[in-house]
Amino acid sequence: MAYTYLAKLSPRQKMWFIVSVVAVLSISVLGILCEPDRPNQAENQFTISMSIKEIAPKLDVTGKGLARELALPLDTPKKKPLSELGISQEQLDHATTHILSHRSTGLKYYLFAAIVLFGLLYLTRFGRPDNADISERKLWYPPIPYITCLLAVVLVCGFLLGKSPNPMEGTVKVFKSMVGLYPSMLSKLLALIFFVVLAIIGNKLICGWACPFGALQELAYSLPILRKTKRWKAPFWLTNTIRGGLFCVVLLFLFGIVGGRKGFVIYHYLNPFNLFNLDFDHWLILVTVVVSLALAFFTYRPFCHLICPFGLVSWIAEQGSLTREKVDHEKCTDCGACIQACPTEAAKGRVSDKLFAADCFSCARCLNVCPQDAIRYGSVFSKSSREKLYEM
Numbered sequence: 001m002a003y004t005y006l007a008k009l010s011p012r013q014k015m016w017f018i019v020s021v022v023a024v025l026s027i028s029v030l031g032i033l034c035e036p037d038r039p040n041q042a043e044n045q046f047t048i049s050m051s052i053k054e055i056a057p058k059l060d061v062t063g064k065g066l067a068r069e070l071a072l073p074l075d076t077p078k079k080k081p082l083s084e085l086g087i088s089q090e091q092l093d094h095a096t097t098h099i100l101s102h103r104s105t106g107l108k109y110y111l112f113a114a115i116v117l118f119g120l121l122y123l124t125r126f127g128r129p130d131n132a133d134i135s136e137r138k139l140w141y142p143p144i145p146y147i148t149c150l151l152a153v154v155l156v157c158g159f160l161l162g163k164s165p166n167p168m169e170g171t172v173k174v175f176k177s178m179v180g181l182y183p184s185m186l187s188k189l190l191a192l193i194f195f196v197v198l199a200i201i202g203n204k205l206i207c208g209w210a211c212p213f214g215a216l217q218e219l220a221y222s223l224p225i226l227r228k229t230k231r232w233k234a235p236f237w238l239t240n241t242i243r244g245g246l247f248c249v250v251l252l253f254l255f256g257i258v259g260g261r262k263g264f265v266i267y268h269y270l271n272p273f274n275l276f277n278l279d280f281d282h283w284l285i286l287v288t289v290v291v292s293l294a295l296a297f298f299t300y301r302p303f304c305h306l307i308c309p310f311g312l313v314s315w316i317a318e319q320g321s322l323t324r325e326k327v328d329h330e331k332c333t334d335c336g337a338c339i340q341a342c343p344t345e346a347a348k349g350r351v352s353d354k355l356f357a358a359d360c361f362s363c364a365r366c367l368n369v370c371p372q373d374a375i376r377y378g379s380v381f382s383k384s385s386r387e388k389l390y391e392m
């Protein structure tokens, strides 16, 4: 199958394939070269004879941020030694370890960009061989490149490089800096903009192809052994309401409007990215990981649809995506093949031209099932056959 697919690629597509691999390798090497040496900051360099004011800047958090991590009120005196505030050395070590685990690896930004670029070129340039016609559509968009990317993302951007940065954290940190938990809001905002841009360049490509926990759920859902199992397609109105409702509740608690404890972050207890550091500092985190992955065998990306704040942000962003799967309504006969192949309600939304379709993760499942060849992945600015017809 892989050989036949490669043989059907035109010379131009083979060139694109080589370009994409070279680009991924070059961007990754550039990321490695640009990665600054980290100062060796063992957590035990901090002692409880020190104050919050002395420790916080060295951890790149504000005094409020460190106080929150130590489960102290945000207005705790910052100049007093921690021993006088009732903090033990063990509590301090735990807090500093946790804060340090959130430090971003610059290399991961390069890898995210490289994988999104590869996904984009696969979907728009060489996934569909020029020399395989509609009768050979099963050869289009073979899953091997996608599965290879997902495995690499889980292993390298997940377990090897740790949980930070990731799109979920990128979203939450912006709001945390609004309540003064981080010294600079600009750097957090730039990180979020980076992820949003990757979601716009290709429809939610950062989630579909490059997010480590998204990739784990995708792999669970794609297990060949479960191919014949009937899966549950969760109604989008329901999942999006839960996801949006949770986001509002999180903000109410974070800003202290509810609960009276400003800086309280509910997402902290639901953060499955901790898996990649094997850091389950609250039992709810482990429950989130286990339940999300268990459900992912039977329904598509449950964590993304129900909990992840970036899932919500990128769903909004994808409404303005520059490339996506597009349905040519002149050719479409409403046979429902793509709707059946799609693990979400996205294809249904595209076929019915719905203004706000459900999340599409650019997984390509719908791109090789249409008997009318009415679905393409491409620029939103390119013309459909209907528009071309009017021009003639």
Ligand code: SF4
Pocket (backbone or CB within 6 Å): 167, 168, 206, 207, 208, 211, 212, 213, 214, 215, 301, 303, 304, 305, 308, 309, 310, 311, 312, 314
């Ligand atoms: S929505 Fe899913 S894939 Fe996207 S950032 Fe969240 S966990 Fe990752």
Ligand code: SF4
Pocket (backbone or CB within 6 Å): 325, 341, 342, 343, 344, 346, 347, 359, 360, 361, 362, 363, 364, 365, 366, 367
């Ligand atoms: S199958 Fe659904 S989620 Fe996947 S690319 Fe098609 S519309 Fe998007």
